[in-house]
Amino acid sequence: MQFAIETTALSKTYKGGVQALRSIDLQVPRGCCFGLLGPNGAGKSTLVKILLSIVRPSGGSASLRGLSIATAEARRNVGYLPEGHRFPPYLTAAGVCRYFGALGGQRGAALESDVMAKLDLVGLGEWRDVKVKEFSKGMAQRVGVAQSLMGDPEVVFLDEPTDGVDPVARQGLRFVIRQATERGATVFINSHLLSEIE
Numbered sequence: 001m002q003f004a005i006e007t008t009a010l011s012k013t014y015k016g017g018v019q020a021l022r023s024i025d026l027q028v029p030r031g032c033c034f035g036l037l038g039p040n041g042a043g044k045s046t047l048v049k050i051l052l053s054i055v056r057p058s059g060g061s062a063s064l065r066g067l068s069i070a071t072a073e074a075r076r077n078v079g080y081l082p083e084g085h086r087f088p089p090y091l092t093a094a095g096v097c098r099y100f101g102a103l104g105g106q107r108g109a110a111l112e113s114d115v116m117a118k119l120d121l122v123g124l125g126e127w128r129d130v131k132v133k134e135f136s137k138g139m140a141q142r143v144g145v146a147q148s149l150m151g152d153p154e155v156v157f158l159d160e161p162t163d164g165v166d167p168v169a170r171q172g173l174r175f176v177i178r179q180a181t182e183r184g185a186t187v188f189i190n191s192h193l194l195s196e197i198e
Contacts, residue, residue, distance in 0.1 A: 002030065002066045003027045003028055003029060003030065003063075003066070004028050004029065004030040004031075004032075004064070004065060004154070004155050004186035005026065005027075005028035005034075005051065005062075005063070005064055005155065005186065005188060006026065006027050006028070006062065006063045007024050007025060007026040007047075007051075007060065007061070007062040007063075008025055008060055008061050008062070009023045009024070009025065009059060009060035009061070010023070010024040010025075010026075010047070010050065010057055010059070010060035010061070010062050011023055011024070011057060011058045011059040011060050012043070012046055012050060012055065012057055012058050013058045020043040020046040021043045021046055021047060021050070021057075023059075023060065024047065024060070028186060028188060029186070030154075030184070030186055031181060031184045031185065031186060032181060032186060032187075033177055033178070033181050033186075033187045033189065034186065034187070034188050034189070035189045035191060035196075035197035036188065036189065036190050036191070036197075037191060037192070037194060037197045038190075038192060039192050040192055042192075044159070044190040044192075045082075045083055045159055045190060048080075048157050048159055048188070048190060050062065050069070051064060051069055051157070052069075052075060052078070052080060052157065053069055053070070053075065064078060064155060065077070065078075065154055065155060077104075077151065077153045077154045077155070078153050078154065078155045078156070078157070079147075079148035079149055079150065079151075079153035079155070079156040079157065080148055080156070080157045080159075081141075081144040081145055081147075081148040081156075081157065081158045081159060081161055082159050083159040083160045083163070083190070085140075085144050087132045087140070087143065087144075088132075089131060089132060089133035090131060090133070091131065091132055092128065092129050092130060092131050092132065093119055093124050093127050093128050093129075093130060093132060093135075093143050093146070094115050094116075094119065094128040094129060096132060096143050096146075096147050097114075097115040097118055097119060097143070097146050097147050097150055098111060098112075098115050099147075100147040100148075100150050101114055101115060101147075101150035101151060104150055104151040104153075105151070106150065106151055114150055114151065114152075115128075115150070116128065118146040118147070118149050118150055119143075119146050121146065121149070121176055121179070122142040122143070122145050122146045122172065122173070122176060123142065123169065123172055124139065124142055124143060124146065127139065136164070137163070137164030137165075138164045138165040138166055138169055140164075141161060141162070141163060141164055141165050142165070142169060142172075142173070144161075145158065145161055145173060145176060149176070149180065152183065152185070153185060154184075154185060154186065155185065155186045155187075155188065156180060156185055156186070156187045156188065157188045157190075158177075158187065158188070158189045158190070159190045160190060160191055160192075161173060161189060161191075162191070162193075162196055170196075177189070
């Protein structure tokens, strides 16, 4: 079986000898929702950043979609919601999704249709033309989830996706994640909250 995400002895040591990851071996099957649980500072975000080649590992190896993370092709068709994200305040919710969809290669009517579909999915269809600077933290998180799903990626990384999200919207995000896995995507969630991972 080819895994969506696989690491072997993956390590990261920052300047000053700060060890963020120590020999991580991990295999995440395709089409599942995988939760990585750990306290703040445990290295969860560092792991995701290494998998996306934002940060270079100090040792070991990793693959996404069966391809070495050293190749750009491994990151094609991968969605990402970083922890503590910031979108340009002048963009609308639709503008954020349109921007990330275009970065992923979407164009024309298909792009516009996907923008509307993803905003409806996270419950922000009526807010599509409102600038993100007007949004609460929870609403901004939902825009972040919507943009991470643009183009229906094979692998989606969600780093603390429910941070600042109210209980009703959290339930909605669970539905969104379930729907993504049902269409065959692998969803990788980082959280320090046991109840959320459960």
